[in-house]
Amino acid sequence: MTQIEIDKESGFCFGVVTAIHKAEEELAQGGTLYCLGDIVHNSREVERLKAMGLITINHEEFAQLKNVKVLLRAHGEPPETYEIARQNNIEIIDATCPVVLRLQKRIKQAYTQEDPHRKQIIIYGKNGHAEVLGLVGQTNGEAIVIEKLEEAERLDLSKNICLYSQTTKSLDEFGQIVEYIKSHLSPEVTFEYFDTICRQVANRIPNIRKFAASHDLIFFVSGKKSSNGKMLFADLWSHLYAEMADGRNIQIPPDEDSGKESINPRFELTKIIS
Numbered sequence: 001m002t003q004i005e006i007d008k009e010s011g012f013c014f015g016v017v018t019a020i021h022k023a024e025e026e027l028a029q030g031g032t033l034y035c036l037g038d039i040v041h042n043s044r045e046v047e048r049l050k051a052m053g054l055i056t057i058n059h060e061e062f063a064q065l066k067n068v069k070v071l072l073r074a075h076g077e078p079p080e081t082y083e084i085a086r087q088n089n090i091e092i093i094d095a096t097c098p099v100v101l102r103l104q105k106r107i108k109q110a111y112t113q114e115d116p117h118r119k120q121i122i123i124y125g126k127n128g129h130a131e132v133l134g135l136v137g138q139t140n141g142e143a144i145v146i147e148k149l150e151e152a153e154r155l156d157l158s159k160n161i162c163l164y165s166q167t168t169k170s171l172d173e174f175g176q177i178v179e180y181i182k183s184h185l186s187p188e189v190t191f192e193y194f195d196t197i198c199r200q201v202a203n204r205i206p207n208i209r210k211f212a213a214s215h216d217l218i219f220f221v222s223g224k225k226s227s228n229g230k231m232l233f234a235d236l237w238s239h240l241y242a243e244m245a246d247g248r249n250i251q252i253p254p255d256e257d258s259g260k261e262s263i264n265p266r267f268e269l270t271k272i273i274s
Contacts, residue, residue, distance in 0.1 A: 009207045013200050015074035015097030016040045022095045027052045034070045036062050041223035075130035076100040078137020103196045108138035110162050120159050125166030152177050158186045163193040168227045171202050209239050
């Protein structure tokens with residue numbers, strides 16, 4: 001008999017859940033509520049909140065608003081967003097994830113403590129991602145963003161470095177970047193690195209590996225734009241192939257919008273885009 005089980009650890013992270021609850025509370029009071037960007041990378045949830053009255057806007061539209069309420073999602077925003085709100089008398093409902101907020105403050109403090117020409121602030125993250133834009137904004141746009149280990153090879157390793165990470169990136173690759181910089185850094189400079197990856201996200205990796213290994217067919221449901229989903233799916237691909245492909249060289253792009261591939265005669269992993 002077929003048994004269907006939902007991973008108990010699946011679902012939105014606590015930062016996103018908090019943002020959704022704040023939106024629901026504000027909408028329940030009546031009036032108009034805007035959200036700067038999709039509140040979550042899940043089209044069905046965005047549509048549900050839209051039906052309740054939430055209006056999603058972009059930054060250009062935000063700059064034109066006056067005397068309204070705007071919710072800031074969990075990803076966080078750069079300082080200029082708050083300045084525009086102040087100038088335009090916009091009431092901010094700030095749902096920035098506390099993990100992201102602490103990271104923003106840490107980066108801003110590092111940037112203002114020392115001459116930025118003597119120290120590079122490096123952020124391991126996805127260029128253009130909302131959270132990363134907010135982090136780079138703490139440095140007046142001067143932080144350097146690297147998306148993968150190979151890009152660390154192009155850093156100026158003759159200057160002091162402070163390395164941070166987007167909260168939803170891979171712990172393993174962050175560690176690889178740290179080791180690369182350590183082994184290639186000029187001896188006269190300093191290197192500080194801070195593991196700022198959210199543990200709720202990171203802890204999902206061993207949990208999802210264990211869950212997948214105990215089932216014959218896995219449906220992985222994720223929003224197309226979700227960095228969380230992409231990171232977890234990519235890790236699951238690579239881990240399951242390493243464990244179950246018996247050494248065969250199987251090449252599957254982990255960031256495909258959808259895909260289904262047989263790993264062995266009794267296992268299948270399918271990605272579903274919501």
